[in-house]
Amino acid sequence: MRIQIANGRVVDPANGVDRPADVYVAEGRIVGVGRLPAGFAAEGSIDAAGCVVCPGLVDLAARLREPGFEYRATLESEMAAAAAGGITSLACPPDTDPPLDEPGLVEMLKHRARLRDFAHVYPVGALTVGLGGERLTEMAELAEAGCVAFGQANTVILNTQVLLRAMQYAATFGFPVWLSAQDPYLAAGGVAHDGEVAARLGLTGIPVVAETIALATILHLAQETGARLHVARISSAAGLEMIRAARAAGIAVSCDIAAHHLHLCENDIGYFDPHARLDPPLRSARDRDALRAGLADGTVDALCSDHTPVDDDGKQAPFGEAEAGATGLELLLPLTLKWAAEARLPLAQALARVTSDPARVLGIEAGTLGVGRAADICVFDPEARVRITRERLKSQGKNTPFLGAELAGEVRYTLIDGHLAYSSPL
């Protein structure tokens, strides 16, 4: 199918493009931007007047809940949510049930996800069997099955000897290691940032040192092993400062933050709002501001949704007993735009953090509108205001701290490999 996306403003950070132009798609690929390819006769056209045409978003953390948690979400529901959110590539953490620690499980997931309307799925394999932190997985086999990186989701490897070996083994094959940083002893029982709000509400705190101590360990081991380290979900100013220092010392490390951490802080817990029960926790306003600055200056490589569908039973509980997590696929773009507007950033710079930059972290050819590349494209109206409601969300996870909020930016069309995977009801 040959499609012409006409009259839009093309914002393509990877190629330094921000100008009105038409985009031409044929055979699932981009065949022209601004220049009509010779002999191109469109079979269909998309009117993008008033809209931004950008690469489909690349999300570094989206839980699809398969296998094992199908009562919370299914591939169908979450892929529909991804397309509605303009996301065309996503990495999913290994914290499924069973965890993604065997090639068969990864092959099954890849197979299930191979539908035309579905975003490209990049599984992150488990670094240790069962995420247990004791035995290494068959990383090379898992990579052949489709894993692009290896990690522990939100768990950690307590035994530093095992962690060292796991990073060495991954480095042997050049596989990236994605780790989150939270010392389980210091975070034991914790449900909120260890600060003023937790003190007042009587909630068990997770101190910032839980992040920095774990971070120090994995940064030292990355330096020791030469493993390509990606730190998932930095939450504090102090953690960010350590990433900066590590880079200055020549350690190869990238990192991401979750979109909700960009806009919320501990005060948003309000009167025990379980929607604000997140992992890592929402930290102080000062931490949030540091994350915003770090994302703008590039210390933070990518912004992700940290999509975690939680059912109502999991959320309708006292704060400390509620499950952590929020739905995020359909909020990633509007929350990026909100940040860009508030921080007065050029749109291309902001969109880079959800397109070309995460694609670079993943090591995939995505997040670009370069001629010859896969036609993964998001067309959105930056002015349209959308109220986030349970009814509107396509994800089976209906819980987010942004429920009821009105946000600017509505996806009109999502193309995956040149195929129209989503178009908004007008």
Add this chain to the structure above:
Amino acid sequence: MIPNPQLNKNGELQHLLTIDGLPREIVVSILDAAAPFTEVAEREVKKVPLLRGKSVFNLFFENSTRTRTTFEIAAKRLSADVINLNINTSSTTKGETLLDTVDNLAAMQADMFIVRHAASGAPHLIAQHLRNIGADHIRVVNAGDGRHAHPTQGLLDMYTIRHYKKDFANLTVAIVGDVLHSRVARSQIHALNVLGVPEVRVVAPKTLLPSEVERMGVRVFNDMREGLRGVDVVMMLRLQNERMNGALLPSTQEYFKYYGLTPDKLELAKPDAIVMHPGPMNRGVEIDSAVADGGQAVILPQVTFGIAVRMAVMSMLAGN
């Protein structure tokens, strides 16, 4: 700004969930309303008909004979029908069970829930849920939730202080002990601040203080002798058994030596200082028997006033 969930749109008390964020006038009006109820206890017929025909459910997800009993007595003296439910829960019990229970009791035409729960915020969740199901005519009184709040205890403590000290304006008050795990301490701190006590101190080793506790409006003392110097009121906290030996404290003996209220430490306070304790006391751990039974202790009057304060709260929530 999120609206305070315990006030209705006219700013009247709808539920009593925490003292945090309550306007001063409401706190004072509860203390004022409690005064006449102290006299009810001295009558031959210890009853007033203010809650006649109302059903008060004691909903205790965490055991507490003492607090439950005082609420039961208070409700009965107001002529309410009292139903006691002790719902044993473990930490693994799911939230839906809690709300299922609430739905069931709401269907039994309850008028008031007195809630005790091990999780901070459980009474807020119940109040929110009652609003969601259109049953917010049912009032919720927090009888202690996790580490968060124990507002009736905070209020009865204020009543006691006012009884003995008349005025809050020139007082120095020290709260001593396990502030970190104490819902009582949090309610006391909020109450003392809203009533205008100029100096509220907390006295504890660093392991028993929450991070950034000073932002709640207190001065922090790690040395008990320093912390007690010149105070008008000493409010002791109970040290739970499971905290006594481990990573928080090395031993009860060392705790008693450095943070137990002994006669010689009490001498550093003002000569007319009063000593309070929410009970039950650990004699020889946080308080010496000589102090607990001494002339400055007002621990038993606290219990008596507690019933009057709880009567005042229930009566006010019932619309009187």
